[in-house]
Amino acid sequence: MNVAQAKIGDTYIVNKINLTGALERRLEMLGMTSGVKLEVLNKKNHGAVILKVRGTRFAVGREIAEAIEIGGNIDE
Numbered sequence: 001m002n003v004a005q006a007k008i009g010d011t012y013i014v015n016k017i018n019l020t021g022a023l024e025r026r027l028e029m030l031g032m033t034s035g036v037k038l039e040v041l042n043k044k045n046h047g048a049v050i051l052k053v054r055g056t057r058f059a060v061g062r063e064i065a066e067a068i069e070i071g072g073n074i075d076e
Contacts, residue, residue, distance in 0.1 A: 001072075003049055004065040006040045012070035014038055019067050027068075030058060037074065 006012055014036050017024055031054040032038070042050040047062025060068070 001070055002066050003038070003040065003051065003060070003068040003070055004047065004062060006049075006070060007073070008040050008043055010073045011037055011039045012073060014068060015071050016069040017067065018069065019064065023064070027064075031056060032068070038070070 001012075003012075014032060014034055016034060017027060017032065019027065036053060039052040040049060041052055041057060044050075044059075047065070048059050049062075049065040050057060050059045
């Protein structure tokens with residue numbers, strides 16, 4: 001499952017980030033690493049996803065959201 005498929009309001013664990021180069025390093029600097037919890041706050045019609053990671057809110061585009069693999073919902 002990836003972030004683009006996640007349900008709004010649920011919390012997940014990041015399993016793997018399938019990006020390369022500067023983009024992957026930038027997400028790591030923002031705190032998005034394997035094993036971190038992320039909450040899906042909202043999804044926009046054009047594919048952007050608003051996330052909360054380590055207390056910080058930020059948006060990622062559809063292509064990036066599809067590249068972030070997450071585990072099952074930890075709220076259940």
